[in-house]
Amino acid sequence: MTINITPVVNEFESPDLRLAGWTRSIKRSVLREMLAVVSRPGILSFAGGLPAPELFPAKEYAQAVNVTLSRDKEALQYGPPYPPLKGHIVDLMAQRGVACYEEQVFITTGAQQALNVLTRLFLDRGGAVLIEELVYTGIQQALAGYEAEIITVPTDLELGMETDAVESHLLAGLRPAYVYAIPEAHNPLGVSLSEARASRLVELARKYGFPIVEDDPYGFLTYDKEATPPLRSLDDRWVIYVGSFSKILAPALRLGWMVVPEYLVPKLTVLKEALDLETSAFIQRTVAEYLEAGHLPSHLNQLRDEYRLRRDTMLASMERHFPPVARWTNPSGGMFIWVELPGHVDTTELLTIAVEEEHVAYIPGSAFSVNSGIIGSSLSDRSDNCMRLNFSNSSPEEIERGIVRLGRILHKHC
Ligand SMILES: Cc1ncc(COP(=O)(O)O)c(C=O)c1O
CATH class of the missing domain: 3.90.1150.10 (Aspartate Aminotransferase, domain 1)
Known part of the structure; x- marks a missing residue:
């Protein structure tokens, strides 16, 4: 047996149907x-x-499901984002050192959807995006189809993303649609961005005027000390925070969130509607119930x-x-x-x-x-x-x- 990981292009070529x-x-x-x-x-x-x-936490989650279904028929209905869940996310963000309010919280069907929606929001066809050379494959998938110019920078295995390399690209004229970063407990490298580099990256975003998409699925899973506060704690204008319940509750819930400048919410809502109308009302309510019961800490x-x-x-x-x-x-x-x-x-x-x-x-x-x-x-x-x-x-x-x-x-x- 040989395990083949060479990417193959065109194998999906359809004999009958014309594909885009x-x-x-x-x-x-x-x-x-x-x-x-x-x-x-x-x-x-x-x-x-x-x-x-x-x-x-299957037992506690089952309780939350029972309470929700016995109390709230809207749980099985189409519906807008569930405000109590946003309230709990504001509290979670406070634990992560981020001050925000409910109108800045945008619920998504997992962090992966957030990456897709943000790419649709920021990236013009043929535009440029800056990411690390070695990075979570989901961001690579979110970028497929935009004919984007993908600019990469290396990552130091102790200090994280090479911010000097980011600056060199900016000095050379690059104006990225966004910079993607996983500052805490990087996937796949397991490194966390140093505080000095975090500040530098945010300074560059302000100076050159580009958004940072901060992907933080592991920020609540640190083992030696308190996690470093997210980039979003340094700037509420240029940093878009992406969070997820996948690693702290369960991936099958497909529940995530963003913290964004409030003025972006109406446009994000339209972009997300095209994808799934809305994140499951049932899941939003059951997770809010689980959090309300105080099980998470x-x-x-x-x-x-x-x-x-x-x-x-x-x-x-x-x-x-x-x-x-x-x-x-x-x-x-x-x-x-x-x-x-x-x-x-x-x-x-x-x-x-x-x-x-x-x-x-x-x-x-x-x-x-x-x-x-x-x-x-x-x-x-x-x-x-x-x-x-x-x-x-x-x-x-x-x-x-x-x-x-x-x-x-x-x-x-x-
Ligand atoms: C860095 C990173 N971002 C996003 C995701 C996807 O998260 P979700 O399950 O919330 O879509 C993962 C999942 O492994 C991840 O490692």
Whole structure:
């Protein structure tokens, strides 16, 4: 078996139906296909980006569902955004160090929808967007079809996005439709943006007049200290905050939010309506009920305790079992560790060997590369010798066993 992650273009060419021209450049979601292959029974997989299902607050959420359905028939109706949920989001944002009010909160069907709606709002066809070279693939998918000029900057594995590189592009005349950032617990790199770089990025946004789309699904999942306040706490004019309940409650709720300047809400409402009319009234009400009952703080504590244990187990086990030539990030939050191997190692080729010989899986770094990924050119970057490991979706025992197996592979091939 060979696990193929080379993007293929045009394979969807339809023999009968004429498709829109831009769909010719759509490539397979290699990440999704790879995950299907490595999720076979018997494989210890650090590949996915999933929360731990055994920690979902199913009992408390079931109570919220029962209360909602017995009380409120509107829960099953079409309906506008649910104000009490916005009120709870304002409270959550205050815990994250952000002062905002309900009229600035915009409910979405997951953070991914927010990225799509914001792209529709800001990006003209052929316009430019600035993102990191290695980044969450969902932003790459949101940008597909706009014929956008994708400008990339590198990321320092300790300090986050290279803001000097951002400034060089601006000095050279770039005026991006937006800059996309994951300042806290980056996916896939596991790094958090330093406070100095956060301030610098916001200063640049003000000086050159571009919006920053701040994607923060992991901001409530930090394990060593309080999370750094989001960019939105530094500026309420140029920073658009994107939040999600996927990692703190459950991804299947498909519930997220934005904090935006109030004047953008009417336009965002129209753009979102075209996508789904409205985020499920049922989900909005049940989550508001769950939050109203006061379950979230103890649930977040439980998540932080368990994910901290899993992260620490993985880091300690890597220290013992990986060869000294391997280097990795030390994430203070989120769900991922990024591993860099010597330049001659091709982690895509190695994945087939790891799955076949040791029944252990990860995601090769190149899957996240803008320059060789979903929307990119054929430029190569420094990700071919890297891998992303997820620590949230395996028990500490599975982590220990999986890292021993992966260590054996790395000792043979590094
Ligand atoms: C950085 C980042 N942004 C957005 C998302 C999507 O979040 P949601 O499930 O709320 O759409 C993810 C999911 O893994 C993510 O890692």
